[in-house]
Amino acid sequence: MFTRIALGLDGVQAAQHGRTAEARASFEALWAALGERGDVFHRCVLAHYLADLQDDPQDELEWDRRALAAADSLTAERAQTYESALQVRAFYPSLHLNLASDHLKLGEPDLAREQLERAVRSLDALPEDAYSASIRSAVDELRQRLR
Numbered sequence: 001m002f003t004r005i006a007l008g009l010d011g012v013q014a015a016q017h018g019r020t021a022e023a024r025a026s027f028e029a030l031w032a033a034l035g036e037r038g039d040v041f042h043r044c045v046l047a048h049y050l051a052d053l054q055d056d057p058q059d060e061l062e063w064d065r066r067a068l069a070a071a072d073s074l075t076a077e078r079a080q081t082y083e084s085a086l087q088v089r090a091f092y093p094s095l096h097l098n099l100a101s102d103h104l105k106l107g108e109p110d111l112a113r114e115q116l117e118r119a120v121r122s123l124d125a126l127p128e129d130a131y132s133a134s135i136r137s138a139v140d141e142l143r144q145r146l147r
Contacts, residue, residue: 024053041078044070051098057105064098071095089125093135096122100142113146
């Protein structure tokens, strides 16, 4: 248990300091310890982080798909054991936005538009806070790039 926490903290610190390869290695070790059948909340969050640490857009897409698949299996009750106000629906704008960005990087604008539309349809789940404003802004920016 403590090893997993240390790996997670090491990964967060490395990512915050721009040490991408080190962060990726820490989170991949954590993913291996967690396993494909590990806690769905942790899989969702960890895959979401790992996607952002990939050098290859195809690898980024695969991690973002894992995060979305985990979110699709996540119940509100499980999410709220982490944070009582946490709403699973609020994960989807960011998850679909990331998938849209991945598809655009891979030269798949039609798939990017499809994922962006899913992000747009789920924006109402976001609270009014700074993080949500950044997601809304990123959706608008990607929408402009896809025009």
